[in-house]
Amino acid sequence: MKQGASWAIVTAWNPGGVPQPSARNIAAARELARAWAGPAGPVVNGEGEWAEDALLLPAARLRDAVALGRRFGQAAALFGVGSRAALVWLDRDVGVTRAWAVRDDPYTGVP
Structure with a gap:
């Protein structure tokens, strides 16, 4: 992604924080992909039991x-x-809760 370019990550899984059946989450994810007219790439939002398929939306x-x-x-x-x-x-x-993204050192795990 170009330095200084805007981006977003959005998911359609588990609306309202209520776990949904897998088939419903997959259908919602497909609908989200159709709703976004621009380029998108698959990412995972969250972790563990709350790891959800999401889309990275460049620009x-x-x-x-x-x-x-x-x-x-x-x-x-x-x-x-x-x-x-x-x-x-x-x-x-x-x-809005702001943060800075940092790159972890792959050898020490320290940012």
Whole structure:
């Protein structure tokens, strides 16, 4: 991804934080892919029991992440520009938790 370019990660799995049957999550993920007109790549959002298939949306705008996340009943979406990332909470009033992405040293596991 080009340095300084915007991006978002959105999932359609488990709307409202309520676990759904696999078939329903897969169908929702396909609908999300159809809803996004631009390029997208598969990623995994979360970990462990909450690892969910999601889409990385290069060049997405913040409003795209908010609209898609809300459309698919998500509590939050991830939006970034370059290595800056924000967890965007999607309740009535959009809230943002900002963070910096860092690369782990593959030999020590330390950023």
